[in-house]
Amino acid sequence: MERNCLDIGAVQAFLDCEVSHEESSRISAHIATCDACALMLAEAEEESALVFSALEREMDTLVPTQRLWNRINDSIAVEKANMPWWEKAWAYLRIGLISPSLTMAASLLIVVSVFVIVMVNRAPAPDVAYTPPTHTAQTTSPAPLNVTPPSPSLTTGSADVAATDGLRSLPKAQTASYRPEPRRPEVVQASYRPSSEYIPGEDSYVATISTLQVSVDPKKDELLSASERVAYERDMAVVNNSINRLKKEIKRNPRNATAKQILYSSYQNKIDLLNSVAQKEELIANID
Amino acid sequence: MNATITKLTKGFLTAALIGGLSAFALAQEAGKPKPMASPTPWPASPPMPGRGATPPPPQRTMGTGTYERSIAVTPDVKLLFPCVSEGTMRVNGWDRNEVRVFIKNGSKFNFDVRDSRDGKAGLLDINGYDPKKPNATGVCIWGERVEVDVPEGTTLDLKGKIVRANVDSIKHAHVKVVDGFIAVRNLTKGAMIEAGSGNIQVDDSQGPLSLHSTGGNIIAYDVKPAELGDLFHAKTYSGNITLESLAHRQVDVSSISGTIVYAGEVRSGGSYTMTTQNGSIRTTLSPTVSCTLNIVYAFGNFHSEFQLKSLPEEVNTGPIKKGNFSIGKGGPLLKLTTTNGNIYIKKAPAATAP
Numbered sequence: 001m002e003r004n005c006l007d008i009g010a011v012q013a014f015l016d017c018e019v020s021h022e023e024s025s026r027i028s029a030h031i032a033t034c035d036a037c038a039l040m041l042a043e044a045e046e047e048s049a050l051v052f053s054a055l056e057r058e059m060d061t062l063v064p065t066q067r068l069w070n071r072i073n074d075s076i077a078v079e080k081a082n083m084p085w086w087e088k089a090w091a092y093l094r095i096g097l098i099s100p101s102l103t104m105a106a107s108l109l110i111v112v113s114v115f116v117i118v119m120v121n122r123a124p125a126p127d128v129a130y131t132p133p134t135h136t137a138q139t140t141s142p143a144p145l146n147v148t149p150p151s152p153s154l155t156t157g158s159a160d161v162a163a164t165d166g167l168r169s170l171p172k173a174q175t176a177s178y179r180p181e182p183r184r185p186e187v188v189q190a191s192y193r194p195s196s197e198y199i200p201g202e203d204s205y206v207a208t209i210s211t212l213q214v215s216v217d218p219k220k221d222e223l224l225s226a227s228e229r230v231a232y233e234r235d236m237a238v239v240n241n242s243i244n245r246l247k248k249e250i251k252r253n254p255r256n257a258t259a260k261q262i263l264y265s266s267y268q269n270k271i272d273l274l275n276s277v278a279q280k281e282e283l284i285a286n287i288d
Numbered sequence: 289m290n291a292t293i294t295k296l297t298k299g300f301l302t303a304a305l306i307g308g309l310s311a312f313a314l315a316q317e318a319g320k321p322k323p324m325a326s327p328t329p330w331p332a333s334p335p336m337p338g339r340g341a342t343p344p345p346p347q348r349t350m351g352t353g354t355y356e357r358s359i360a361v362t363p364d365v366k367l368l369f370p371c372v373s374e375g376t377m378r379v380n381g382w383d384r385n386e387v388r389v390f391i392k393n394g395s396k397f398n399f400d401v402r403d404s405r406d407g408k409a410g411l412l413d414i415n416g417y418d419p420k421k422p423n424a425t426g427v428c429i430w431g432e433r434v435e436v437d438v439p440e441g442t443t444l445d446l447k448g449k450i451v452r453a454n455v456d457s458i459k460h461a462h463v464k465v466v467d468g469f470i471a472v473r474n475l476t477k478g479a480m481i482e483a484g485s486g487n488i489q490v491d492d493s494q495g496p497l498s499l500h501s502t503g504g505n506i507i508a509y510d511v512k513p514a515e516l517g518d519l520f521h522a523k524t525y526s527g528n529i530t531l532e533s534l535a536h537r538q539v540d541v542s543s544i545s546g547t548i549v550y551a552g553e554v555r556s557g558g559s560y561t562m563t564t565q566n567g568s569i570r571t572t573l574s575p576t577v578s579c580t581l582n583i584v585y586a587f588g589n590f591h592s593e594f595q596l597k598s599l600p601e602e603v604n605t606g607p608i609k610k611g612n613f614s615i616g617k618g619g620p621l622l623k624l625t626t627t628n629g630n631i632y633i634k635k636a637p638a639a640t641a642p
Contacts, residue, residue, distance in 0.1 A: 021598045021614065225467075228485050231503045231526035235544045238566040242627045245587065249606055258610045262586055262627055269544055269565055273525060276502045280484055283466055287371050287428075287447050 006030060006037045011044050049255055074211050199250060199260060205267035212274040220277050223284075235273055242266045352395075358388040359399050361409040364441040364459070368413045372448035373428035381440035381457030381474070389414060394431020443477075455479075460495070469504075477514055487527070496520070497536075501527055505546070509533050528567070537620075543567055547629070551636065554579040558620040568629035571622070575635045578616030582623040585609050588630040 006014075006027060013019050014027045031038050198206065224232055246263040250256055361367075363385050375394060385408065389397060396417040403411035414436075416427035428449075438444070442458045448465040455461045457474040464482045471489040472479050478495025481488050485503040495514035498521045499506050505527040511520070512535035520536035522529050528546040531539075537558035541548055547567035554560060554577050562569050568588070573579075583590060586608045596613040624631050 021612070025598065225485065228503050231545075235525050235565075238545050238628070242565060242586070246608075246627075249586075249608060253606055256606060256608055258584060259586070259606070259608045262584065262608065262625070265563070265625070266565065266627065273544065276525060280466065280502065283447075283464060283482070283484065284449075286464075287373075287449055287466070 004030070005034060006040070008040065008044065011037070011041050014041070015044055015048055071208060071211065199254075199263075201264065202267070205264065205271070209267065209270055209274065212271065212278075216274045216277045219281060223277055223280050232273065232277070236270070239266055239270045239273065243270070352393050354390075354392050355394075355396055356388070356390045357397070357399065358386055359401075359409055359412070360407070361385055361387050361412060361439060362405050363439045364443070365409060365439060366411045366443045367436075367438055367445065368411070369429065369444075369446040369448070370413065370415060371426060371428035372434065372446065372451050373430045374450045375429075375431045375434050375452075377434040377436070377446075377448075377451055377453040379436045379438060379444055379446075379453070379455045379458065379461075381442065382437050383440065384437075385439050386437075387412060387439075387442075388435075388437040390433075390435040391429065391431035392433040392435075394434065395427075395429050397429050440476075478518065494518075497522075499523070501525075503527060505530070507531075512536065553577070554620050554622055556619055559623075560621065561623045561625075563625045564629055565626070566628045567626065568632065569624045569626055570632045570634070571624070572634045572636045573615075575638060576616065578619045579614075579622045580618045580620070581611075581613040581615055581633070582621060583609075583611050583613070583631055584625040585629075585631055586627045588626055588628060590631045592633040593635045594633060 010019075010027065014024065017024075019027065031041055220229065220232065243263060243266045246259050246266060249259045250263065253259070365387065367387065387399075387409070391397060396419065398415050398417040399409070400413035400415055401409040401411070402413055403409070414429065415425070416429045418424055418427050421427075438458060440457055440459070443460045444455060444458055444462065446453065446455075446461070446463045446465075448463075448468065451465045451468040451470075453463060453465065453468065453470050455463070455470075455472040455475070459475065460477040461472050461475060461479040461481070463470050463472075463479070465486065466484045468483065468486040469489075470481050470483050470486060472481065473491045473493060475490075475493040475495060478497050479490065479493065480498045481490075481500065483501045483504055486501065487504040488499045488501050488506045490497060490499065490508040490511055492510050494512045496518040497508065497511060498519070499508065500522075501524045503526045504524060506522045506524050506529045508520070508522065508530075509532040511533075513520075517538065518536060519538045519540065520531075520534060522531070522541045523543070524546055525544045526546060527543065528549070529541050529543055530549045531541065532551045534550070534552045535555070537555050539558070539560040539562075541550075541561065542563040544564070545566045546564060548562045548564050548569045550560075550562065550570070551572040553574055556578075562571075573594070577594075581596070590609065590611075592613075594615045596615065597618075598613050
């Protein structure tokens with residue numbers, strides 16, 4: 001070790017960029033000629049990298065609040081869309097039943113409804129003498145337009161039945177019990193899958209971009225003019241190209257903090273681009 | 289015979305009277321000005337590219353006409369145009385406490401005074417008016433030419449679809465348009481402008497400026513802060529940004545695929561951040577400038593005509609370069625970042641140095 005070798009404090013300060021430009025130049029020049037100090041610098045750098053890689057995930061959790069809120073809101077929207085209809089109905093009922101007066105009113109309504117249904121469905125007993133039936137089943141109970149084609153079980157009150165029932169039978173009005181299959185809306189899921197190939201913090205950007213793409217991609221043809229669309233796709237291609245090149249560079253040199261910084265900035269540009277489509281939609285909606 | 293002559297005379301006199309009256313009426317009618325609401329065909333709109341991009345067509349069911357109205361207002365009136373669907377608009381400041389609106393070949397409009405002081409409007413909405421739907425709200429204004437004269441202390445809030453707007457000599461402008469060219473000048477308290485795919489131009493103005501365009505270019509020259517700390521912010525995705533003679537000390541400029549051109553001073557205590565993804569950054573600075581230069585460039589090059597005092601901190605190897613330099617005595621921070629473009633720092637010619 002030479003006489004004017006660096007101490008560990010100076011090396012650490014150099015690594016942390018806490019020294020002045022002149023001092024930094026002096027240290028750089030010294031390290032270039034002193035093997036012992038270069039070794040000490042390499043060791044200190046390795047230790048720092050170890051510590052930072054352990055803490056990096058914690059540090060990267062500081063995502064912007066707005067994006068966090070967007071993600072939370074999107075998750076809630078997807079959750080709501082996936083909720084079955086009976087759960088939605090139960091949620092409404094549950095809120096309504098909290099109030100005793102509402103509960104009482106609902107109970108009364110149910111009782112009255114049941115009573116009315118029973119009264120309506122009771123076969124009337126005519127006091128008049130028998131007259132031959134003149135109506136056919138089709139005229140007394142027309143099938144609803146949105147039900148399946150009439151089947152034998154749905155035909156009601158036919159003349160044959162009336163004839164076999166005797167003198168007091170008349171055609172009955174019955175309600176078809178067709179219940180269409182509930183159509184579940186297709187929920188397009190974002191194609192984001194967490195992957196171990198992401199650097200810390202990158203996955204949150206990728207997730208946000210996936211969510212935004214799901215909402216923006218179907219609208220961009222409608223909202224953007226041809227020239228705007230060309231510019232949008234060109235900008236998107238530029239950003240994607242930068243992201244790919246930076247990822248390659250980071251893969252080659254994982255300690256390249258500047259590359260990571262530019263990568264995050266590129267991701268943010270991509271988010272801004274996607275948001276620009278949504279902002280245009282919002283502006284048009286505001287004016288209308 | 290006499291009776292016949294008398295009848296003929298009476299008939300002649302009656303006919304003469306009727307003819308005279310008709311001639312007088314016609315003469316009066318001819319002397320009158322033409323009615324303003326005479327229907328005239330609307331000029332064909334320029335074809336808009338893209339199938340869905342064209343904003344909804346303007347509400348022209350009310351017919352076209354030429355209209356003019358004015359109203360007394362306070363000197364610092366806040367003027368709102370909630371919806372201008374189409375047209376060329378000119379807002380001009382004058383030294384009268386009065387707002388005058390003139391629309392040529394366009395819609396009728398209404399003044400809606402939302403706040404007043406001393407019998408003069410302090411907050412004024414200008415909306416379109418459809419006589420067939422007198423109670424309708426949110427009717428847009430449109431016109432081949434919309435001219436608005438306002439007091440010089442006016443704060444303007446304008447929202448539009450396809451609007452080419454020129455704003456001159458007022459206090460502050462807040463303009464948001466989907467498509468169109470926006471030019472503002474001689475503003476005393478800054479502007480906030482958002483243009484979807486149009487260009488933005490600002491000159492001879494002071495105060496905080498926030499300029500945002502998605503696909504258009506941004507040009508600003510001879511602008512300065514009204515107060516210390518006023519921010520200059522410009523952002524475009526596909527357009528270029530050109531700044532000249534900018535006196536703001538807080539400057540934040542960014543583009544994705546555009547080039548940033550800056551010619552002017554770097555003032556003491558200032559912070560200048562210019563970022564572009566795919567374009568170049570070209571700065572032309574005074575030969576006597578002193579600043580701290582922070583540059584980051586990934587896949588491009590860096591050229592400087594100045595003597596850089598510090599060597600770049602080559603902390604990272606590979607194509608990504610980051611450097612801190614000092615020009616002159618150092619001082620205000622000039623931060624230039626590009627991913628795929630080049631960074632040029634040139635000396636301004638001595639004769640034209642700012």
